[in-house]
Amino acid sequence: MTDFKSLEKDIDYYFNDKQLLLQALTHKSHKIGPDNERLEFLGDAVLDLVVGELLFYEFPQSTEGNLSKMRAGVVSEKGFMKLAQSINLGHYLYISQSEEQNQGRNKPSILSNAFEALMGAVYLESGLEDVRRIVKILLEKVYPNRDFQSLSLDYKTSVQELSQAQFFEIPTYELVSESGPDHCKEFEMILLIRGKQYARARGKSKKDAQQKCAQIAYEKLKKD
The missing domain is CATH 3.30.160.20 (Double Stranded RNA Binding Domain)
Structure with a gap:
């Protein structure tokens, strides 16, 4: 099994269940062991709540419409890809040889889905508080100017x-x-x-x- 210590250090969370972490990092193309699609499903819902809550408190003067736009930007493929890249998540993924050749570790869809799965795994093991803490740290790291709305600008x-x-x-x-x-x-x-x-x-x-x-x-x- 890959040494995940650097990844765990980057998110300041250390898994008790390493198999759960392994599943979160296993793309469906890998074909060995359970993949991360179910954790991705869970993480998507959890992140929608956590990001909405963080924005609610971060921007007390913003309207519902502006908050919705900012959340749509953060909880998008592009938004989660940026968070995944900030912790070099692609390096740890288990993908097939064909995905490897097709630059799968850098694909926005694979990175964003893996980030959702990773947060889903944290939620399963420790609950909302740790997900909230990790996401807050990463958002501050990736968006120091809090320019979330530009993510959703068409x-x-x-x-x-x-x-x-x-x-x-x-x-x-x-x-x-x-x-x-x-x-x-x-x-x-x-x-x-x-x-x-x-x-x-x-x-x-x-x-x-x-x-x-x-x-x-x-x-x-x-x-x-």
């Missing part, structure tokens, strides 16, 4: 609204190029408004590249 929608307001026209996206093998393609997109290029970006999918383009264009339009 740049494509936002840049469309700005474009309509300023130019009475919605942006268009064009695929410039795609490269790499089928299992690891990279797409390059540009964003145009009235035929003028406002952004160019690459991503692991067309949607990812479009979102990155939209973010670049959004910042430009906001300045204007």
Whole structure:
């Protein structure tokens, strides 16, 4: 079994049941022993509650709508991926050889699901208090400026609204190029408004590249 001491130190929690921790770190592709999907299910529910509670007390003046947006950002694939990366969670995962070759340790979905499973395991062994403490520490580490709402910002929608307001026209996206093998393609997109290029970006999918383009264009339009 892998030595999990560094991981346990990073979350300041030491499992009594190492098999429970092992299960939390076992992706379904591994095919040996129980995988982490059930713990992921539990962790998802627990984190939804814990993050909601932390935000409730952290932002006493925020409206229900703003709190919901911030929680949606934190308890998203992107949000949990960032927390997982902060503790190098991908290093400890048990995945198949094919996932290993496909950069599975860095995949947002695998990382975020593993983080949910890990917190589900902590909850099963020790209850809400330890999950609450760990999540609070990690949120302070990853988001020192408490900029949670930006996680849930849909740049494509936002840049469309700005474009309509300023130019009475919605942006268009064009695929410039795609490269790499089928299992690891990279797409390059540009964003145009009235035929003028406002952004160019690459991503692991067309949607990812479009979102990155939209973010670049959004910042430009906001300045204007």
